[in-house]
Amino acid sequence: MAQETTLLSDEELEKFAGEWVVICDDQVIAHSRNLTKLESDINKCRKTPTILKIPKEDTLIF
Amino acid sequence: MQENANHPENPERGYANILKMMIFKYHNWKRSDGTLRKAPIIPVYAQSKNGRLLKIFALVDSGADMSLMPKDLALLLGLNEKDTETGTTAGIGGEIEVKKANFSFAIKNEHEKYDISLVTLVMQNTNLNVPPILGRNGFFEQFHITFKQNEEKIILKKVQPKDS
Numbered sequence A: 001m002a003q004e005t006t007l008l009s010d011e012e013l014e015k016f017a018g019e020w021v022v023i024c025d026d027q028v029i030a031h032s033r034n035l036t037k038l039e040s041d042i043n044k045c046r047k048t049p050t051i052l053k054i055p056k057e058d059t060l061i062f
Numbered sequence B: 001m002q003e004n005a006n007h008p009e010n011p012e013r014g015y016a017n018i019l020k021m022m023i024f025k026y027h028n029w030k031r032s033d034g035t036l037r038k039a040p041i042i043p044v045y046a047q048s049k050n051g052r053l054l055k056i057f058a059l060v061d062s063g064a065d066m067s068l069m070p071k072d073l074a075l076l077l078g079l080n081e082k083d084t085e086t087g088t089t090a091g092i093g094g095e096i097e098v099k100k101a102n103f104s105f106a107i108k109n110e111h112e113k114y115d116i117s118l119v120t121l122v123m124q125n126t127n128l129n130v131p132p133i134l135g136r137n138g139f140f141e142q143f144h145i146t147f148k149q150n151e152e153k154i155i156l157k158k159v160q161p162k163d164s
Helices: A010-015 A035-044 B015-019 B071-077
Strands: A020-024 A027-032 A050-053 B021-025 B027-030 B036-039 B041-047 B053-060 B067-070 B081-091 B094-108 B113-123 B143-148 B153-158
Touching (some): A035 B071, B067 B094
Antiparallel strands (some): A020 A050, B041 B094
């Protein structure tokens, strides 16, 4: 009943730590520390693109 | 009564109310030491400044007074920051400069969809590694929110006028 929100593998989470990731059709299509640089990649996605900020291990959440 | 008794989440409520609940699984992220970091991160839907629908994951934070948004995400969404409302906000992560902006988005599953509009604080430091955060003001008033840490899920149920 719960919506599944597992999006990335452990390897991908480690690889993209501290970055924004754009997922289109279950595939990572772009990543960057600056989301504004991903705008053209977001517009290329024909489905609803998913935007996810991957936390670093040392991130403190307010 | 019988169907209520079989309801795993809330035995006092009927099946129609089950459908009105939105249940999201926590994200489990592995640290380098192998332990898991569990986080109640939920998908929200918002339009970019170009009118593109985006699915964005945000952390539901009952310890945050206000919602927070990274500057680059606010730019992508075309949020109009209110220049006159610059300030600082503080948490256990320190003090940061923020501007207020109105943020409209939707939360949905296969049965329910709710449009939400709230004031978010846009973090002006683009180097902060903080995800979008849904804090209490403007968000927690609109849902009954249950964190089930052991079951690694978060349950949202829209507050109805008759409940208030």
